[in-house]
Amino acid sequence: MACRGSGVRIPSAPPESNGPVSARKPGRSIAGRSAMTDDVFDFEAIQARWLPVWDELAPFRSGRADDPRPKRYVLDMFPYPSGDLHMGHAEAYALGDVIARYWAQRGFNVMHPIGWDAFGLPAENAAIKRGADPRAWTYENIATQRASMRRYACSFDWDRTLNTCDPEYYRWNQWFFLEMFKRGLAYRKASSVNWCPTDQTVLANEQVVNGLCERCDSVVTKKKLTQWYLRITDYADRLLDDMQQLEGKWPEKVLLMQRNWIGRSSGAEVHFQVEGRDEPVTVYTTRPDTLFGATFFVVAVDSDLAAELAAGTAAEEEFRAYLEQAKGETDIERLASDRPKTGVFLERYAINPVNGERLPIYAADYVLSDYGTGAIMAVPCGDQRDLDFARVFNLPVVNVIASDEDPAETGVAVNGDGVHINSDFLNGMGKAQAVATMTEWLEERGLGRAAKNYRLRDWLISRQRYWGTPIPIVHCPDCGEVAVPAEQLPVTLPDAQGLDLTPKGSSPLGAADDWANVPCPQCGQPSRRDPDTMDTFVDSSWYYLRYIDSRNQQAAFDPELVRQWFPVDQYVGGVTHAILHLLYSRFFTKVMHDMGLVDAVEPFERLLNQGMVQMDGSAMSKSRGNLVRLSDELALHGVDAIRLALVFAGPPEDDIDWADVSAAGSKKFLARAWRLSGEVQAPIGADAAAGDVELRRATARALHDAALAVESYRFNVAVAKTMELVNATRKCIDSGAGAADPAVRAAVEAVAIMLSLVAPYTAEDMWARLGHAPSVALAGWPEVDPTLLIDDTVTCIVQISGKVRGKLEVPVGISAEALQALALVDADVQRSLAGRGVKTVVVRAPKLVNIVPEG
RNA sequence: GCCCUUGUGGCGGAAUUGGCAGACGCGGCGGACUCAAAAUCCGUUGUCGCAAGACGUGUGGGUUCGAGUCCCACCGAGGGCACCA
Numbered sequence: 031m032a033c034r035g036s037g038v039r040i041p042s043a044p045p046e047s048n049g050p051v052s053a054r055k056p057g058r059s060i061a062g063r064s065a066m067t068d069d070v071f072d073f074e075a076i077q078a079r080w081l082p083v084w085d086e087l088a089p090f091r092s093g094r095a096d097d098p099r100p101k102r103y104v105l106d107m108f109p110y111p112s113g114d115l116h117m118g119h120a121e122a123y124a125l126g127d128v129i130a131r132y133w134a135q136r137g138f139n140v141m142h143p144i145g146w147d148a149f150g151l152p153a154e155n156a157a158i159k160r161g162a163d164p165r166a167w168t169y170e171n172i173a174t175q176r177a178s179m180r181r182y183a184c185s186f187d188w189d190r191t192l193n194t195c196d197p198e199y200y201r202w203n204q205w206f207f208l209e210m211f212k213r214g215l216a217y218r219k220a221s222s223v224n225w226c227p228t229d230q231t232v233l234a235n236e237q238v239v240n241g242l243c244e245r246c247d248s249v250v251t252k253k254k255l256t257q258w259y260l261r262i263t264d265y266a267d268r269l270l271d272d273m274q275q276l277e278g279k280w281p282e283k284v285l286l287m288q289r290n291w292i293g294r295s296s297g298a299e300v301h302f303q304v305e306g307r308d309e310p311v312t313v314y315t316t317r318p319d320t321l322f323g324a325t326f327f328v329v330a331v332d333s334d335l336a337a338e339l340a341a342g343t344a345a346e347e348e349f350r351a352y353l354e355q356a357k358g359e360t361d362i363e364r365l366a367s368d369r370p371k372t373g374v375f376l377e378r379y380a381i382n383p384v385n386g387e388r389l390p391i392y393a394a395d396y397v398l399s400d401y402g403t404g405a406i407m408a409v410p411c412g413d414q415r416d417l418d419f420a421r422v423f424n425l426p427v428v429n430v431i432a433s434d435e436d437p438a439e440t441g442v443a444v445n446g447d448g449v450h451i452n453s454d455f456l457n458g459m460g461k462a463q464a465v466a467t468m469t470e471w472l473e474e475r476g477l478g479r480a481a482k483n484y485r486l487r488d489w490l491i492s493r494q495r496y497w498g499t500p501i502p503i504v505h506c507p508d509c510g511e512v513a514v515p516a517e518q519l520p521v522t523l524p525d526a527q528g529l530d531l532t533p534k535g536s537s538p539l540g541a542a543d544d545w546a547n548v549p550c551p552q553c554g555q556p557s558r559r560d561p562d563t564m565d566t567f568v569d570s571s572w573y574y575l576r577y578i579d580s581r582n583q584q585a586a587f588d589p590e591l592v593r594q595w596f597p598v599d600q601y602v603g604g605v606t607h608a609i610l611h612l613l614y615s616r617f618f619t620k621v622m623h624d625m626g627l628v629d630a631v632e633p634f635e636r637l638l639n640q641g642m643v644q645m646d647g648s649a650m651s652k653s654r655g656n657l658v659r660l661s662d663e664l665a666l667h668g669v670d671a672i673r674l675a676l677v678f679a680g681p682p683e684d685d686i687d688w689a690d691v692s693a694a695g696s697k698k699f700l701a702r703a704w705r706l707s708g709e710v711q712a713p714i715g716a717d718a719a720a721g722d723v724e725l726r727r728a729t730a731r732a733l734h735d736a737a738l739a740v741e742s743y744r745f746n747v748a749v750a751k752t753m754e755l756v757n758a759t760r761k762c763i764d765s766g767a768g769a770a771d772p773a774v775r776a777a778v779e780a781v782a783i784m785l786s787l788v789a790p791y792t793a794e795d796m797w798a799r800l801g802h803a804p805s806v807a808l809a810g811w812p813e814v815d816p817t818l819l820i821d822d823t824v825t826c827i828v829q830i831s832g833k834v835r836g837k838l839e840v841p842v843g844i845s846a847e848a849l850q851a852l853a854l855v856d857a858d859v860q861r862s863l864a865g866r867g868v869k870t871v872v873v874r875a876p877k878l879v880n881i882v883p884e885g
Numbered sequence: 886g887c888c889c890u891u892g893u894g895g896c897g898g899a900a901u902u903g904g905c906a907g908a909c910g911c912g913g914c915g916g917a918c919u920c921a922a923a924a925u926c927c928g929u930u931g932u933c934g935c936a937a938g939a940c941g942u943g944u945g946g947g948u949u950c951g952a953g954u955c956c957c958a959c960c961g962a963g964g965g966c967a968c969c970a
Contacts, residue, residue: 282889287966401970407970414968681898705925825905872904874904
């Protein structure tokens with residue numbers, strides 16, 4: 031069976047000097063010395079053999095203070111403990127592990143932590159459904175995932191784990207919140223907020239996708255509520271400008287999405303007098319140059335200004351009805367495209383500051399109350415929305431940008447650059463000059479000024495749910511909002527026992543009187559705790575800092591340790607978090623920088639977004655019936671084969687269709703590689719330089735190429751290079767220098783080390799069979815002799831008019847003249863030239879000659 | 886509608902950035918071993934053609950001695966943004 035040809039010997043067990051290792055090898059020490067047992071790749075036995083060894087050796091512990099190796103922080107997005115790990119986790123963690131293990135092999139002190147994002151709605155909802163305690167349910171799931179992760183054998187430092195639902199963790203959420211509160215970065219305000227009727231809680235803007243709740247797809251409605259916010263808008267410019275240093279290190283797509291989300295625009299504020307009102311009304315516009323084209327004025331229907339302007343006018347009743355109607359609309363309805371414009375004339379007029387024209391004021395729902403000032407000057411010739419509105423209400427259109435088409439006729443606004451007309455002192459100017467001139471004109475007269483605006487809103491963090499971090503504020507009838515003193519932190523969650531967790535629009539914590547009733551920390555009179563909990567994105571906005579010092583009882587982390595490890599060198603996770611989590615984390619990092627806690631201003635040096643794992647073209651899910659269970663696949667093919675299959679399937683950023691992946695093929699390759707380790711006959715330390723030079727070249731090339739591939743995220747290519755080396759070694763043993771050649775040992779050792787990035791069990795077993803002590807994970811990436819990367823001779827391609835017509839084997843150092851001469855006398859070339867003369871010859875020595883014939 | 890990304894064998898995907906297209910693997914085909922199968926191993930596999938050869942990287946044009954790679958136009962797929970004044 032497995033014995034092929036001659037020269038196959040029975041491989042010996044690892045030397046006894048390995049002590050604890052050989053003692054742990056079932057089947058090998060007892061009856062396992064037959065060729066049959068030793069030459070069969072038994073992944074279950076291999077997994078069972080090495081897991082306990084690794085537990086003991088802990089090769090990836092990163093906390094030693096005296097570690098002289100340079101640091102590298104590799105971070106995987108931590109999982110949500112909603113059940114066992116699935117295929118998506120398997121891919122993400124396999125990819126992150128390749129990077130972490132590679133840098134460990136390269137001699138870095140790699141910190142590769144893992145923890146659990148353990149607070150949040152899914153856990154709570156699942157708990158409600160089963161009548162279980164969310165706490166018990168969460169910790170059970172964490173235990174399950176933890177066991178799965180251990181078996182999945184990522185290079186995690188198990189000394190650093192954290193759960194965000196532990197009081198020792200969320201205590202520091204509360205501490206940060208209070209630090210922000212002190213600095214005016216956390217504040218409470220009444221505002222119209224997004225409300226999910228299913229989850230019965232408010233949502234941040236970022237959690238509303240196309241008018242639907244990001245988690246449950248319910249249609250989101252609006253509610254006027256007083257809630258806690260974090261002042262992320264204070265950091266808008268820095269969040270935007272600091273992205274320059276991420277250029278080329280983060281996916282362009284993510285940077286673009288963040289830029290769009292922040293949505294900075296520049297223009298001007300313009301003050302308009304309103305008849306019958308003392309104070310002018312200010313509007314924001316990106317096109318102050320089109321002020322002469324303003325023919326009416328619009329205020330957001332749900333703004334305070336609209337109500338004020340309507341009060342006491344003949345239009346008041348109509349306005350009220352319109353407001354009611356607008357309030358009842360969901361974002362879905364409001365944002366529907368090609369929806370006709372609606373509005374109400376308020377019987378009031380604003381005065382255009384540049385020409386004194388009276389502009390009728392309308393209330394409309396197409397103007398947003400929370401962007402800019404909630405009021406706009408309407409320029410129908412240049413703005414499509416204003417033009418649409420003008421056409422519905424028969425308002426005049428004044429063209430201020432020269433164009434062949436008349437917007438009033440065509441219904442298409444002219445919104446680009448162009449020569450200004452009908453614009454008095456701007457006539458004849460282009461856009462840029464006109465904007466500058468008008469802004470200056472306004473500033474000189476106190477009628478306006480240059481201004482910037484953002485799409486980004488402050489981050490609403492209150493949630494009316496149980497399973498989260500309590501907001502550490504006490505509401506006192508006299509003192510108002512009072513911070514819980516730092517020494518009283520954490521404010522722990524009350525027991526869920528006896529609380530009604532079903533969503534009902536107010537926080538379950540508010541009903542826990544024993545918990546909620548406290549004396550005011552300032553004046554001592556009876557007060558109540560804030561009943562809301564924090565958005566779980568607060569938890570994940572700084573967990574990567576806590577890992578650095580996760581057992582610290584005195585502080586969130588030691589700034590000195592953070593100085594050593596921060597920022598994260600490589601972050602790996604799904605693109606689904608391109609806006610929310612990454613934006614919030616960047617914000618937190620900047621706040622902490624301002625607090626003097628961290629040096630860095632950006633948390634994540636490099637970012638890799640892995641794709642999703644699908645099945646038959648769509649996302650795996652139980653309801654679709656196309657769910658591939660990770661645990662089944664692991665049992666069938668083994669951990670290494672699944673990891674290898676996922677890494678080899680394609681570029682990490684691309685989606686993987688499990689239907690296109692061959693786990694069986696991966697297993698076959700691993701067995702093939704593993705078998706080599708039993709055939710090596712040269713002793714440890716044999717001088718490879720004395721071995722077969724072709725195999726030595728192949729080994730050097732493979733190590734070199736695989737390293738380059740890993741460093742540029744082309745992990746699939748790194749695997750292919752490993753496969754090539756296995757093939758070359760196989761060939762060398764079977765039909766070349768033979769198994770005793772020292773180059774064979776060097777090649778197989780290189781295979782084990784390269785394989786250790788993707789298939790740690792197989793690699794470790796190979797390493798032991800080669801006679802080495804564990805762990806292969808820290809064996810070190812072999813030095814490559816650069817002279818082996820350069821061949822003595824190369825194949826020179828001879829082209830005629832760009833088509834390959836001949837090949838020459840030439841020395842690498844050949845001169846262009848010699849090569850040209852050689853090419854021209856080549857028999858194949860002469861035949862193809864068929865007597866035609868030579869016009870020009872392009873020589874790129876030593877690899878290419880291109881001959882251009884005459885005619 | 887606007888912006889971005891992308892298009893290579895039956896399939897997943899390679900190609901030192903302008904220099905042998907299809908590395909590596911899956912699948913297929915042929916063979917060895919086997920009573921047989923599985924496993925394993927060897928060979929083969931872009932298309933057309935018996936062959937020499939011709940044609941081939943979504944389509945059409947262009948630049949170049951030479952284009953998967955650069956430029957223009959179009960077509961298809963995926964993603965982001967979408968009343969943000």
